[in-house]
Amino acid sequence: MELLVITYHYIREVFPEKGLYGITSEQFLNQIDKIREQGYEFVSLEAIKKPKNLPQKSCLLTFDDGLKDHYKIYRILKEKGIWGAFFISTDPLFNETALQVHKMHYILSQCDVKELLEDLKDIPYILSLVRKQYPWGEEKMAILKYILYFELSEHQRNNIINTWFYENYKGSEQEFIKEWYMPPNQVKELGQKGCIGAHTQTHRALATLSLEEISQEVRGSKRELELFTKQSVSSISYPFGGPTAVNDTVIRICKEQGFSIGFTIEKGINTLKDLQQTPLQLKRYDTINTYGGKYDELSRI
Numbered sequence: 001m002e003l004l005v006i007t008y009h010y011i012r013e014v015f016p017e018k019g020l021y022g023i024t025s026e027q028f029l030n031q032i033d034k035i036r037e038q039g040y041e042f043v044s045l046e047a048i049k050k051p052k053n054l055p056q057k058s059c060l061l062t063f064d065d066g067l068k069d070h071y072k073i074y075r076i077l078k079e080k081g082i083w084g085a086f087f088i089s090t091d092p093l094f095n096e097t098a099l100q101v102h103k104m105h106y107i108l109s110q111c112d113v114k115e116l117l118e119d120l121k122d123i124p125y126i127l128s129l130v131r132k133q134y135p136w137g138e139e140k141m142a143i144l145k146y147i148l149y150f151e152l153s154e155h156q157r158n159n160i161i162n163t164w165f166y167e168n169y170k171g172s173e174q175e176f177i178k179e180w181y182m183p184p185n186q187v188k189e190l191g192q193k194g195c196i197g198a199h200t201q202t203h204r205a206l207a208t209l210s211l212e213e214i215s216q217e218v219r220g221s222k223r224e225l226e227l228f229t230k231q232s233v234s235s236i237s238y239p240f241g242g243p244t245a246v247n248d249t250v251i252r253i254c255k256e257q258g259f260s261i262g263f264t265i266e267k268g269i270n271t272l273k274d275l276q277q278t279p280l281q282l283k284r285y286d287t288i289n290t291y292g293g294k295y296d297e298l299s300r301i
């Protein structure tokens with residue numbers, strides 16, 4: 001048995017020139033066809049809790065962040081009889097706070113990285129360390145991310161991101177939330193179909209937080225979603241999902257808080273053994289690295 005899990009974020013028809021990347025719904029549908037051609041059967045979040053009953057080649061489609069784009073996709077999938085898994089961060093939904101990661105995407109779609117760096121010019125950094133953390137891509141972007149996430153405190157980072165955001169976004173935080181995220185009634189509908197999982201409250205890298213903060217993020221988001229949808233929520237997709245975001249402590253706390261399935265962004269196809277022995281560390285491929293994606297790695301295996 002093998003389980004291929006795919007990660008999606010933005011799926012929309014029009015993208016800005018920069019700062020926001022994803023695929024169109026046509027590309028999405030094309031990918032679905034390609035995966036089927038490979039002999040995969042689409043399975044639900046519920047189904048993978050009983051791994052022995054899964055089809056030989058199973059595929060689960062996952063959608064992170066509770067983005068507005070995802071409801072349309074949910075409807076398309078529903079018509080095809082496919083149940084995706086939607087991972088929701090609760091701050092935009094229940095706390096009228098947009099996630100910092102999306103404010104940053106918006107800022108990058110509007111501003112020049114060079115100008116943003118001007119605002120950070122007094123903060124020293126070592127280029128070799130920058131490149132160790134972010135080896136690929138444009139140098140200025142790597143420096144910007146390094147200063148924001150490795151040189152500034154969380155408080156300083158929030159301040160500067162909010163300053164840039166409100167210099168560029170002309171509406172209110174509530175308006176941005178309406179533009180960016182699925183509204184509560186849609187999340188409720190998905191939840192009642194058993195299609196949602198947690199993605200923490202504030203979308204911070206869990207492994208960088210204190211034990212108390214990690215517990216709060218995972219317990220709080222689980223409880224909020226369960227109260228709201230009246231369904232049990234026992235799956236989580238870890239924000240950012242890489243080694244700096246997920247470690248043994250994070251996994252232990254998630255288990256203690258009642259999660260039984262967890263998704264990282266480590267690339268790979270899951271085996272029956274993975275599902276039985278390490279279900280809180282399941283691997284995923286990003287849409288661009290999968291069949292039909294821009295940098296398809298699977299067809300080459």
Ligand SMILES: [Zn+2]
Pocket residue numbers: 064065199203239240
């Ligand atoms: Zn996310």
